[in-house]
Amino acid sequence: MWRFRGTDVAAARALVEAAFDAGITLFDTADIYGPDNNEDFGAAEALLGRVFAEAPALRDKMVLASKGGISMGVPYDSSPAYLASAIDASLTRLRCDNIDLYQIHRPDLLAHPQEVARALDDARTAGKITAIGVSNHTPQQTAALAEFLPVPIVSHQPEFSALTTAPLFDGLFDQAMARGMAILAWSPLGGGRLANPQDARATAVAELLDKKAAETGVDRAAAAYSWIMAHPARPIPIVGTQNAARIATIPDAYKPQWTRAEWYDVLQASMGEKLP
Structure with a gap:
């Protein structure tokens, strides 16, 4: 949903329903999706939230994934206070009370993994997120975060294609398996x-x-x-x-x-x- 944009809720809903019709149930968004489309921070989440407001049943049909930890101009912030506020802001924009899969979008090199884990687990135990994943993390960064979590990290989100094959060789796929x-x-x-x-x-x-x-x-x-x-x-x-x-x-x-x-x-x- 990186390019999910605009103000036409009917058109946005049609795209969501087209995905369901194609058998797709995982919808992956992020709070940073918006500025790349010349829209506000959080715009993609907010548009999806307007779709949910119009058709609440669609939320329950999908695995909703979102990401946080990128802060405009910083660039990365996975401090406990910021993550807590980012999760709450995503839920507000999405107009729902839970995100099925919440991923740290990119690693914050100034955040100790124990701090990140505490913030994520606090959100999990509060029922705000269900599962925890990482995006653009190395296997070592993922392992460090996992050490401080009482539940498994369930997903990796790397760039991977027939032209970008690093996860085959850097241990990421091996760790995932x-x-x-x-x-x-x-x-x-x-x-x-x-x-x-x-x-x-x-x-x-x-x-x-x-x-x-x-x-x-x-x-x-x-x-x-x-x-x-x-x-x-x-x-x-x-x-x-x-x-x-x-x-x-x-x-x-x-x-x-x-x-x-x-x-x-x-x-x-x-x-x-x-x-x-």
């Missing part, structure tokens, strides 16, 4: 670089995705999502389209099936070299 954490892969189309390749590396990856897409009658995006989903960590692509017709095609990601050789061909094209 070892701990049973969900992976929410943001920018699964490489920030648009797979849709519109601008260099030889992206072009080579796109050509392999197109080959797989042609076999099953889907588009390149579906092939890119399916490549992500083929990993045994079972990553969930966070799809950002704000077009109802495009939302309807998201389930096409289940159609392509990758052989090991095909999957590794894409990875090696992305790396620009053969694996040893």
Whole structure:
């Protein structure tokens, strides 16, 4: 919901309902979503809150995820006081009393993980959030936070695509599999670089995705999502389209099936070299 924007509540509700129609139940937003769209801080949450006000039943149908810890101009603040205020502000904008999955958006290097854990667990025990996740955290940062929490960290949200493959090698996917954490892969189309390749590396990856897409009658995006989903960590692509017709095609990601050789061909094209 990074690009979820505007003032047309009917149009916003139509996008939410289109996602449900496509079988999507996880909606991932954040308090910082707004300024990137030339809107106010919290605008995406506030728009979703207006949708809930109009159609309260939609809230209960979804897994609602949000994020906090980015403060305009700071840039990061995961101090207990700030996190407590950020969670309350998100709930106010969303017009609900609970967030299913609350994630620290980016690590605050000046916050001790014990302080962060205390703030998150206080919100959890108060019923304001149900589960705790992290976004853009290293495995080591995640492990440090987990040491001070009485409940597991349930999710990682890294950037991951056929063009951004670091989580395969930096231990993040390994940690997620070892701990049973969900992976929410943001920018699964490489920030648009797979849709519109601008260099030889992206072009080579796109050509392999197109080959797989042609076999099953889907588009390149579906092939890119399916490549992500083929990993045994079972990553969930966070799809950002704000077009109802495009939302309807998201389930096409289940159609392509990758052989090991095909999957590794894409990875090696992305790396620009053969694996040893």
